[in-house]
Amino acid sequence: MSAEAEHVRPRVLVTDKIAAEGLRLLDSVADVDQRVGLDPAELVTVISGYDALIVRSETKVTADVIRAGLHLRVIARAGVGVDNIDVAAATNSGVIVVNSPTGNVGAAAEHTIAMLLALARQIPDAVASLRAGKWERSRFVGVEVRGKTLGVIGLGKVGLGVARSAMGMGMRVTAMDPYVSPDFAEQMGIELADLDSVLSKADFLTAHTPLTPATKNVISAEQFQKMPRGSFVLNVARGGVVDEAALLAALESGHIAGAALDVFTVEPPTADEIGKKLLAHPKVIATPHLGASTKEAQITVAIDVCEQTAEILQGGAPRAAVNAPLILPEDLAKLRPFVALVEKLGLFYRQWYRKQSRRFEITYDGEVAEGDTYPLRVALIKGLTETISEDRVNFVSANTVAKRHGIEITERKSNSPQQYANLITLRGLDGSDEQILSGAVTWGQERVVRVDGYTTDFAPSGAILLCKNQDRPGMVGKVGVILGDAGVNINSMNVGPLNLGAGPQGEALMILSVDREISAAALSAVKNTDGISDVITAHFS
Secondary structure, three states, X not given: OOOOOOOOOOEEEEOOOOOHHHHHHHOOOOEEEEOOOOOHHHHHHHHHXXXXXXXXXXXXXXXXXXXXXXXXXXXXXXXXXXXXXXXHHHHHOOOEEEEOOOOOHHHHHHXXXXXXXXXXXXXXXXHHHHHOOOOOXXXXXXXXXXXXXXXXXXXXXXXXXXXXXXXXXXXXXXXEOOOOOHHHHHHHOOEEOOHHHHHHHOOEEEEOOOOOOOOOOOEOHHHHHHOOOOEEEEEOOOOOOEOHHHHHHHHHHOOEEEEEEOOOOOOOHHHOHHHHHHHHOOOEEEOOOOOOOOHHHHHHHHHXXXXXXXXXXXXXXXXXEOOOOOOOHHHHHHHHHHHHHHHHHHHHHHHHOOOOOOEEEEEEEEHHHOOOXXXXXXXXXXXXXXXXXXXXXXXXXXXHHHHHOOOEEEEEEEOOOOOOOEEEEEEEOOOOOOOEEEEEEEOOEEEEEEEOOEEEEEOOOEEEEEEEEEOOOOHHHHHHXXXXXXXXXXXXXXXXXXXXXXXXXXXXXXEEEEOOOOOHHHHHHHHOOOOEEEEEEEEEO
């Protein structure tokens, strides 16, 4: 028995502390195991039994973990960054990585402002002095932030939140971000400049960027020297954005007057020589990676990633996938009814045609053609490969799976459907035989409305018997008698005349939805019935 067959419900492993409000959302769709504090070897050992993994920043999801996760479909990071996850390895394995890019924005921005003020007014040292029984008012003379310039590197959601708060305290803000338009910055009251200009003006400097090869040590010795003497540096983003060895040197030389650090290259910093020296330095204040640590943020990000995990485990699409194309929520909502239809058209294609194509054209007619149709492309690839491959098809792996099987898909769009408000047509392009399947969604149900030259109207669900037969009275009755004698009940029936293309006139396509598998003997009897030229069975979930 396969591991998948051993449990009907998906299994989710949670290895870091996640707010219960989020985890409760998974109870209806999955079995959730919380095993906080697993070491790397233990995680590699147990991960094969799970369909989803939810972490924060503590757990390192390495390539070894991902390779061992034979049934992993999603890795969810309850937070913004994913630098503790090997995203490339996940992508190669077809595992979706999701995060919560906005859940802790407010908390991170507020913590940055708190650290800035604590640094400017020497609050931690003053508290420690007072608790030690001293009254050293003259020792703790701080600086005001009003009228000072805040340099911001990275004007994303957190950086923008920090900038707005700083301006509310009377600070000037200058920022460097190559992806922000000058017009937008001007509207926000922010001076947009290059890095050197930002550094030269910054009384306080804060970085709010992800950790990438391009941003690693983006603030180093050269940059510190370009800042005014006596300026301050903050890092509440990612350890490694600021070169900590260079920062230590700048503090010891007096060029940088102080630093506020919430994140470190090595966490905890006590495990690193530079980190230990920074913690002990009298000009440094530090917190243990608390940027997102508010009750509200923890609940928000937990709910966000658990909702996405549940959606993926039920076959849906994520709203914040790190390694898959971004689909706007409005596009996803509009396309959702058609995803199942397109998947079933692909599955039906594999069962209906004896000569299989590798090149396909899919045409979207109507409102379904508006916006991003990538979810429908994924659904088609899933349907076409379901019966010929064990590959997991999702937003991440779809194009790779298609390429592996030599499947080429061309998409066409039109906003002028004829008979249906929205119509989707799949064509096989190899060979001279006509291969056309069309479907629509009517009253919320998927319907196949064309099979080659036959006009049809049937729901692609359960077991279906399709018979090409002479279009004459009594044909359905003959097949019905055979099925009845075999104990097979007909749930619904549709007869499609041949009137949409070339072929033998007077022929029809009989489509019978039945309640169970049809025995080989009964199928043989149907095939041998006078007036029936071809018989095919199809199965849908």
